[in-house]
Amino acid sequence: MKAKNFTFRIKQLLVIPILLAQTIVYQGCKKENVDDLAVDKYDTAKSPFLKTKFSATAIPVTGYDVTRSLPSNYVRDGSRDYTAYLQDAINKNSEIVFPAFPIMVNDKGLLIGSNKTITFLTGSQLLLKPTSSGNYTILRISNAGNITLNNPVLVGDKNNHIGDNGEWGQGLGLYGAYNITINGIRVTNCWGDGIYLAAKDKITNKNIKIYNAYCRNNRRNGISVTSVDGLLLEAPYAGYSDGTPPSAGIDFEAETYTDEFKNIVINSARTEYNSGPGLMIGFRSLYGGPNKTIGFQINAHMDKGSSVGFKTSAILTRQVANETVTGNLNIINPYWRKNTLSPLQANLLVRTIQLKIVDPVIQDIDGNQLSDASVYSVLTYKYNLNLSSNYLISFL
Template sequence: MKLLITSVFFILILINQGVCQPFVYKDVPDYLKKNVIPTEQEINNVILNYPKAVDAVNYLPKNYVIDGSVDYTKQIQNAINNNSQIILPNFPVLVNSKGLTLKSNSIVIFRKNSKILLRPTIENNYQILRVYNVNNIKIFFPNVIGDKDKHLSNKGEFGMGISIRGSNNVKIYKAQISSCWGDGLYIDDYSKKILIEGIHVDNNRRNGISIVYGSDIIVNNLLASNTFGTSPMAGIDIEPDNNTQVVNNITLNYPVTFNNGNRGILLALMNLPGPSKREVIINVNNHTDYFSKMGMAYYPGKNQKKWGNFSGRILINNPNWKNSLNTPFFIPNTELSNNLEILLNTNNGVDRNTMNKIKNITNIHSKIYIK
């Protein structure tokens, strides 16, 4: 009986601390969306700026439906293949797991009611909008919705909303990407000069955004919310797979992470050190987290023999982690600091309780500097 009472008491403590609480989707307040939702005037101005853009409705069959119930993958792909500038229909369009593939020097414009909906699939690997080995792409106001809540299996984790691989000079403006089986936005295969100007990734299963292999990437006004389903469950995850890859000159300006299953921002660099020299520069400016288990987490790795060719810094300016559920800033005690410096500039904007938790980390990890 005494053992039973002790066990119940311990469970109640864990629940009270949020450790055992089940994930609950939270609606994002409108004021957090103001920099990621395009206005009707913005949409109209972009359409006026591209008078040669072709209306993709012209590629649909005569008796097309406007409720997103009929698969128009082939027709929309034909519109992309035959035009350098297209405007998507002003209603939801259903596509299958083949997704849509963009070509170089393309401009794609979504209207106010334009949406690309994925037909529920059994596939564990898909890309709804594919940007592969191309240059000079602009995507305005994409609204992409996956099949997370209707997926036809429980396997896999690589169903992506927008996937960028091996591409250069890609610009995405005020995107809405939700409910994907894997990540909302995925960047890999040494993609360079990527600009994301406003993006809301919501209710994606693995990560809101993953940056695996790329350089010169800027993400302004990220809103990453309600990521939950399979690990890592981060709002944004910067995580190379091995030493052959590069993650350098990555800048996040004003990211907001909200109610993500594990981390708001995850810097998982443990696989990057190795025989080839690697420099990492990551800037995170004005990050605010609400209700994620951890505001930010950094994993430097345990293999000290590989750190000799590894250098750079992570600059964290003016974070606000006071509303993170469990930990504002997490580094495993088992992973000692490598050659990467972490410069944490709080501008006195971190509350005392949060600062005490951060200082406990600096006692173990000597290359963290707080200003």
């Protein structure tokens, strides 16, 4: 590797003693300029990026056609509530196909049991009937597993909700689920979160794989996770979350010390224009019980225009003794740009969690790409990173 220039090498020599004291690696190497990356293609829903990236996954269609369970005079415009008919079809069949037109469901939503494969044809939508309830789940999987969902399209009632109570209207909810594969899901306009993963009766979600999720304009978060052991998020999009805090693109926040954040991999996440962070992870509520182990691998996260690109914290307000939360939080090749507050906010008050950031790229609010030296300066600014935490920043 070559130093970029002589001045940069001098700066390296000056900061090495400080970096060693803080367990940081700071290296200057030639980096390919990324100004021409096709990131702008995901700025709006009309972009070629979204049309290509989040098109329906090609799935062979077999199974029971749910229109066979609808009344004989059923409508195809999503104007009538067919919740009970759809639930009956799901209960009685293991392979189910939803038709290529919108269908309305009420705030009871649809419960999916174990050993099901459900495919939604192109043009299919589940439309939530406007409700005053602040707590609904359009599609729910609870203490069930061995389920595959192909191309579900879920539309909430954020734009025509009745009243203003609550914040828990979810598109897809997984509660103590296991062995779940979700392909090409699209969730928009929910009163709470687009996708929500939580424990059920202290049973965490296990072995969850979600490919090409698209979550836009949901009121609280695009994707929320409170407990999971084994999660793959492959190429998720989460943008324009707004309405009630934290309004993040993707949010990991435990609810209680019985929750888990284990074996989590996020590849090529795209977040944008969330009024909160693009991606956030909070560890506070894991304290209060036994020692916990966490593990995150986050590869190639891109955020544009959210208030913060990436936010994480581990504070001890719920610690009751000397219990620890230990593990790695690895962020590889992030690209954070035009964040209105900061590209990074990291308040880790423990050294048992190691934050590793490798080869970060940052653009300022005006779209100017920063040098590695400036990136390091921004990330380690006193309000952006707790300098006493266990962190490592390196450039390839």
